[in-house]
Amino acid sequence: MPPIDSADQELLEGFLAETMELLDKLDEDLVALEKASDDAELLNRIFRSIHTIKGASSFLGFDLLVKVAHTTEDVLNRLRKLELTLTPEIMDAVLEATDLVKLLVSDIKAGDIQERETGDTISRLLPFLTETDSTPRKEPSTQPQQSAPIPVTAPLSPQPPDAMMVALAQPSSEGIPRSVTPHPKVLEGRGEELYDNTTVRVDVTRLDDLLDQVGELVLERNRMIQLNQDLSQGDINQAGFQDEFGKLTKRISFVTSELQMQVLKMRMIPVEKVFRKFPRIVRNVARDLAKEVDLRIMGEETELDRSIIDEIGDPLIHLIRNALDHGLETPQERLDAGKQPAGSLILSAGHEGNHIVISIKDDGRGIDCDRVGRKAVEKGLLTDDQLASMSQNEILDLILLPGFSTKEKVSDLSGRGVGMDVVKTNIKKLNGIIEIRSERGQGSEFLLRLPLTLAIIQSLVVEVGREVYLVPLTSVLETFRVEPRSFHQIGGQEVLKMRDSVLPLIRMQRVFSIEQEGKAEEFCYVVVVGAADKRIGLVVNRLIGQQEVAIKSLGPYLTDVPGIAGSTILGDGRVALIVDPAGMAARND
Amino acid sequence: MFNVPAVHKSGESHHEQVKLVSFTLDQEEFCVDVLKVREIIHVPLVTRVPNTPPHLEGVINLRGKVIPVISLRKKFGLQNVEKDKQTRIMVMEMGSELMGFIVDAVSEVIRVSTDEIQPSPAKMSGDIDQECIAGVINQSDRLLVLLNLEMMLDHDERKILIGM
Numbered sequence: 001m002p003p004i005d006s007a008d009q010e011l012l013e014g015f016l017a018e019t020m021e022l023l024d025k026l027d028e029d030l031v032a033l034e035k036a037s038d039d040a041e042l043l044n045r046i047f048r049s050i051h052t053i054k055g056a057s058s059f060l061g062f063d064l065l066v067k068v069a070h071t072t073e074d075v076l077n078r079l080r081k082l083e084l085t086l087t088p089e090i091m092d093a094v095l096e097a098t099d100l101v102k103l104l105v106s107d108i109k110a111g112d113i114q115e116r117e118t119g120d121t122i123s124r125l126l127p128f129l130t131e132t133d134s135t136p137r138k139e140p141s142t143q144p145q146q147s148a149p150i151p152v153t154a155p156l157s158p159q160p161p162d163a164m165m166v167a168l169a170q171p172s173s174e175g176i177p178r179s180v181t182p183h184p185k186v187l188e189g190r191g192e193e194l195y196d197n198t199t200v201r202v203d204v205t206r207l208d209d210l211l212d213q214v215g216e217l218v219l220e221r222n223r224m225i226q227l228n229q230d231l232s233q234g235d236i237n238q239a240g241f242q243d244e245f246g247k248l249t250k251r252i253s254f255v256t257s258e259l260q261m262q263v264l265k266m267r268m269i270p271v272e273k274v275f276r277k278f279p280r281i282v283r284n285v286a287r288d289l290a291k292e293v294d295l296r297i298m299g300e301e302t303e304l305d306r307s308i309i310d311e312i313g314d315p316l317i318h319l320i321r322n323a324l325d326h327g328l329e330t331p332q333e334r335l336d337a338g339k340q341p342a343g344s345l346i347l348s349a350g351h352e353g354n355h356i357v358i359s360i361k362d363d364g365r366g367i368d369c370d371r372v373g374r375k376a377v378e379k380g381l382l383t384d385d386q387l388a389s390m391s392q393n394e395i396l397d398l399i400l401l402p403g404f405s406t407k408e409k410v411s412d413l414s415g416r417g418v419g420m421d422v423v424k425t426n427i428k429k430l431n432g433i434i435e436i437r438s439e440r441g442q443g444s445e446f447l448l449r450l451p452l453t454l455a456i457i458q459s460l461v462v463e464v465g466r467e468v469y470l471v472p473l474t475s476v477l478e479t480f481r482v483e484p485r486s487f488h489q490i491g492g493q494e495v496l497k498m499r500d501s502v503l504p505l506i507r508m509q510r511v512f513s514i515e516q517e518g519k520a521e522e523f524c525y526v527v528v529v530g531a532a533d534k535r536i537g538l539v540v541n542r543l544i545g546q547q548e549v550a551i552k553s554l555g556p557y558l559t560d561v562p563g564i565a566g567s568t569i570l571g572d573g574r575v576a577l578i579v580d581p582a583g584m585a586a587r588n589d
Numbered sequence: 590m591f592n593v594p595a596v597h598k599s600g601e602s603h604h605e606q607v608k609l610v611s612f613t614l615d616q617e618e619f620c621v622d623v624l625k626v627r628e629i630i631h632v633p634l635v636t637r638v639p640n641t642p643p644h645l646e647g648v649i650n651l652r653g654k655v656i657p658v659i660s661l662r663k664k665f666g667l668q669n670v671e672k673d674k675q676t677r678i679m680v681m682e683m684g685s686e687l688m689g690f691i692v693d694a695v696s697e698v699i700r701v702s703t704d705e706i707q708p709s710p711a712k713m714s715g716d717i718d719q720e721c722i723a724g725v726i727n728q729s730d731r732l733l734v735l736l737n738l739e740m741m742l743d744h745d746e747r748k749i750l751i752g753m
Contacts, residue, residue, distance in 0.1 A: 467637065511639070511640075512639035512640070513639055513640070514639070552654075552655045553655070554638070554648060554655060554657070555655065555656060555657060555686055555687075556686055557657055557686065557688070558638060558641070558648070558657055561638055561639070561640055561641060562640055563639065563640065564638065564639070564640075567636070567648060567655045569650050569653065569655070573633075573634075573650055574634055574636060574650065575634075575636040575647075575648050575649060575650050575655055576636065577636065577638060577639075
């Protein structure tokens with residue numbers, strides 16, 4: 001690529017920003033279009049988006065992009081002029097073209113324009129430019145799918161207005177070669193990376209509020225200067241100064257807290273940004289699996305810190321795929337079980353105190369605890385005795401272990417036993433917790449509990465020996481004072497007997513190689529932390545208190561110190577280390 | 590940017606001058622490129638970081654930034670001593686990050702021409718990693734060992750992080 005000068009660079013960046021935004025919306029619109037194919041406004045909007053992309057690409061000389069966009073635009077044009085009726089096949093082709101456009105744009109963004117294979121996608125679209133209305137199946141040359149004697153359900157059945165129904169294409173498709181050329185899934189991977197993570201949109205009102213607070217801060221600073229001057233000039237006595245200073249401290253604390261909250265808020269993005277790509281994914285996966293799904297999304301306006309948004313997408317996709325693959329039954333199975341043929345999948349997000357809770361709930365077949373237990377014993381992860389003493393919740397948690405899968409056949413989507421483990425790792429990275437609820441025959445629910453923000457945390461200040469450490473409060477389940485005498489040993493692991501379970505213990509002093517201070521105390525404190533699905537108890541000497549701190553990274557050379565998540569600077573200027581509960585739990589394994 | 594020049598053969602003559610900061614460790618004198626030194630500070634409270642190599646003393650608060658601090662004595666296998674009034678931390682730029690190095694004392698900034706930099710003899714006192722030694726400067730009254738501390742990092746630090 002020829003070197004770009006700064007004017008061109010600006011043009012390019014503008015093009016990328018605008019195009020990516022359009023593409024983002026396009027996905028959502030296209031899936032919506034499928035259920036409302038006569039929505040002229042929607043169709044026009046989609047057409048205009050592609051048209052804009054084509055124009056901009058042409059202006060900047062991105063020929064491949066122009067070709068693909070142009071053909072797609074033509075098909076859309078026919079659709080909106082009612083020369084063509086939307087069918088799932090047309091939608092597939094258009095979606096594939098959109099994915100290709102995304103891929104090409106991401107190439108441009110990466111500065112690495114490749115000669116992508118566009119011919120296939122374009123040729124899938126071409127037939128729709130020439131044929132006249134009605135069912136495309138009449139012409140075998142356009143659709144590789146042979147017209148075997150299978151009743152084709154009408155592409156769009158009447159939809160209930162309050163749900164997104166994904167219609168079923170064909171009931172039993174094993175015999176038919178599904179010739180879907182470069183399957184959208186392959187391109188999907190790249191397309192999903194197309195978020196613009198380097199900029200953020202901020203509500204102007206938020207900026208105004210911020211400005212107000214900064215104004216307040218300036219006023220307080222002026223008062224501080226005045227106060228200092230008064231003191232040094234002897235215009236105020238000690239008592240007066242103390243009084244004024246005390247008030248000033250309170251006001252500055254307040255203003256600073258407000259500022260902090262507001263800036264943090266600017267980092268928050270509605271979870272909708274992640275959720276919006278799911279209708280498309282659900283549609284694709286459901287079609288592949290020949291299942292009917294009724295997807296409902298709630299609470300998408302719930303806001304999350306953007307660092308969490310970045311990380312949460314993959315685990316959610318995996319959980320959704322699992323729900324569709326393992327959880328939901330085929331329409332026939334469901335009818336046999338007395339359920340509606342379309343399975344329900346509810347994705348919701350909400351705030352709970354200092355956490356955000358994301359739930360994926362399906363009304364499928366639920367998790368078979370017996371099978372899970374047996375599989376675990378088979379794989380040597382448990383003994384029969386251990387299994388016998390496990391509660392249902394503990395058995396459910398087994399599916400989060402690496403290598404675990406009760407699926408007999410490994411499908412392309414899931415069943416390799418890799419996925420749930422990855423989900424768990426990702427959630428742990430975010431200092432979150434996974435909870436699984438399930439009932440045989442009724443369905444399952446996966447709950448993800450994540451802290452609201454990663455940048456500033458409430459922490460529990462503890463003392464170990466002479467050193468001070470901070471434990472993120474979001475991970476702390478409870479604390480109590482115990483006598484070390486009451487610890488037991490089970491197989492070399494120190495544990496504490498709790499009400500209805502046994503808590504593995506970690507002596508922070510040992511793990512962090514801290515010198516013993518004086519003689520051993522008669523009592524100590526145990527901080528029970530939860531990380532993903534585990535619970536462990538951290539043994540410390542003293543609980544000092546609670547503090548809200550801003551997390552500072554330890555820098556690239558120290559990011560991987562086991563057990564340490566980061567650092568912060570205390571009020572007295574000292575650096576204090578923040579414990580990583582998930583890491584400590586892992587180390588204990 | 591001053592790349593420690595490849596030690597040149599005699600016969601070539603460079604008349605480039607470079608500025609170096611000299612410091613002492615266990616009676617020996619060392620020096621580094623002044624352009625890499627951000628600042629030189631007294632030793633503040635160092636917070637120990639568990640599960641790190643012994644020569645990583647810990648981290649400090651540098652005006653709101655948390656940076657790691659390495660004891661060069663420990664790193665080079667020299668005997669460890671108590672800090673005294675002359676002990677300093679040299680805050681240096683390591684790639685894009687800052688890192689502090691504890692030294693016994695910082696002497697001065699000297700100007701040498703590149704011809705004065707000679708290749709180092711095979712082994713020196715202590716256990717100095719050979720990669721760090723960029724050369725020696727033989728002046729009439731003293732011998733200075735020129736260090737390139739970034740080399741030390743490439744070799745060692747990444748290893749720490751992975752194999753723990």
